[in-house]
Amino acid sequence: MIRSCAHRQNETVPVRKDGADTIVDLKELGEFGLIDVLKSDTINNPASVVVGIGDDAAVVLPTPRHLQLLTTDMMVESVHFDLQTTSAWQLGYKAIAVNLSDIAAMGGMPRHAVISIALPAALPVDFVVSLYQGMKEICHEFGVNIVGGDTVSSPHGLVINVAILGEVEPSRLQRRAGAKVGDVVAVTGPLGASACGLELLQRGEWEALDFAWPLVTSHLTPQPQVQLGQWLAGMMATSMDDISDGLASEVNEIAKASEVGLHINAEQIPLLPALKEASGWLGKTALEYALYGGEDYQLLFTIPREQFGLLKADPRGSQLTVIGEVVHRSQGVKLRDAAGGLQPLAPQGYNHFR
């Protein structure tokens, strides 16, 4: 049902030893048999790996004088994804992408991943192989090594936990804290597409809608802004955060950490033409998706205004867009509408347990 993305087809799916062409199931293959199947093509930067998959712990070589970044994100079936609306390959790709985005937001280089999976026994082996093909594709794109993990059975539903180790030069480390009054607030790309794509996926029968493809794609296979994150970190951004929970939530995170206010101009928020079309069709506004939708995985950052001019003069900066300014804390976190009116901008993105 889902249009599959181009990917490398170099994985071998195990077949029965008796020559029948049915694929063995997880029960037959077992934990160790499965790990053996998955461990090929996991090292993209061999110089930094001393021991990869196959020992009690991975051993890696840190780059001298770099700080280590560690991040983890878990994806649980029925909470973060629905197997009716994603392929295994896309799910694997996204599970890594969301972690790379956190490394990008710190200004870092992702280096190594460990991947823990809890699998229902009935899951076909080729599903798991395809899941790993998606993960290996994006790890290959970003030079990340898969150096270990854990494989267990799950009584209900699939769980994927990825942890990534990254590195950053101390002078390039970016935090949510650091925004200064007078800085501009900017983003690395269009917002709202992912949440709208999710809604289209959940409604079903979206394939015939021309505007749906870019939205659905940005939901299923988001692109982490790793190169831009490093560049911005080297160009003296003052604070940075990735947009996983919606713009409204992330601007409040930066405001809180930096002890400043932020004023966002609704009209400056970049929106895909497809989002404008789709939101009209769905009876909503594109702005709602951009502010509260989440899972865009663009970067939100602050930087002195003159410095932003330098970014825009560079071809790498073409997608960067100013959306507001940093103000004194007492002026609050607000949204300026088209008529110039300022409304409080409350953090109401997705929140587990609420």
Ligand code: ADP
């Ligand atoms: P241990 O019992 O010592 O923790 P395991 O038998 O669980 O080791 O794992 C064997 C090796 O396979 C280890 O290197 C581990 O990191 C790796 N591994 C296990 N599961 C996965 C997985 N899902 N993805 C990648 N590597 C894995």
Ligand code: MG
């Ligand atoms: Mg183990």
